[in-house]
Amino acid sequence: MMEELVLVSKEGKIATVTINRPKQLNALNGETIATLSETMKSLEGDDSVRAIILTGSGEKSFVAGADIKEFANYSVEEGKDLARRGHESLFNLIENLRKPVIAAVNGFALGGGLELAMSCHMRVASDNASMGLPEVTLGVIPGYGGTQRLAQLVGKGKAMEMITTAGMIDANDGLKWGLVNHVTSADELMTKCSEIAGKIARNSGVAIAAAISAVNAGFAEGVDGFEAEITAFGEAFGTDEFKEGTTAFLEKRKPEFK
Structure with missing residues (x-):
């Protein structure tokens, strides 16, 4: 039986969405992006849900990036279409969702994974998190909003450094630069996210x-x-x-x- 790509659980007014591709370090392929999009739309329309936590399965990775083998042979126009569809169907959708989405960043959040976390309204990282945009090592640039949202969060200079060096930063540096809101131990990550979501759920x-x-x-x-x-x-x-x-x-x- 094929495992579900996206798992959803609810506790009170809080929904937890888990990307469930642990063998691929939760890498984003087209099917996962489409499933996440439909999941977020469904939760936005669910009156019983006031806040959403988004995370990745396992302890190694939130999302380790995009599934490169899917687009390795794309043309220029196919590349533009890939980015545009991603923006419209998922990343912009989450950013503009009427309900706050908290990214629970466990382990690697690289490339499309960090872009996904940045599209959320806030981010909590475990102390084993590693975050970065390594696209230039593949001869491409971030295509799911990374060049824009990273600069908004950490400032133009730091964003330029991270993108052009393809360097990764840890959770504490992420906190220092404003990329994440809080840092916790891996064991306390979901508890902290639930605490924030619970405060949100009490409000209008x-x-x-x-x-x-x-x-x-x-x-x-x-x-x-x-x-x-x-x-x-x-x-x-x-x-x-x-x-x-x-x-x-x-x-x-x-x-x-x-």
């Missing part, structure tokens, strides 16, 4: 979705992030969750967001 899902959109607007070309914030802030006043949140505050009780 409608407000969180608006906040994600507003933050992302500040990085979108031709979009005024401040104006996007003003609009989203105002629109929040018309939601049931705003009424519940403010009423609960005035009544000195915990809000019950639906």
Whole structure:
């Protein structure tokens, strides 16, 4: 029986998505990208889920990169199409998902794996994590948003260094440069992610979705992030969750967001 490429489990309002190709170090092939895309869309539409944790099976690797044998003989146009489909179907999808996605980075997060982690809204790394974009060693560049998101997270200079040297950094350096939010032991990785997800799940899902959109607007070309914030802030006043949140505050009780 063929193993499932992507596993999903739920505990309360938190869903955990696990890329399940341990023999290939969870490398991303076309089928895995498509399956992940459908999984994320399904969870976004699931009202019982407030936060998502994304990780890789086993202790060796989050995602060790793309499955190179799939595109080794591609033409220029096929290469462009590969990148474009990846952006649209998965990486941009996750970045703009209305529910926060936390990457639990265990072991290697290289190439497309680091790009996948960077498309998530936050990252927690185990102390055995190794992260990098080694594409230039293959005569190509990061194609799933790596040149853009890495510079946003660590700054232009450090991104240039990491990409052009193809060097890897460990979890603590990732924390130092803002690539990851927290570092834990391997044993505590999922516990820490669940702790963060639990805090998220207690808050207004409608407000969180608006906040994600507003933050992302500040990085979108031709979009005024401040104006996007003003609009989203105002629109929040018309939601049931705003009424519940403010009423609960005035009544000195915990809000019950639906």
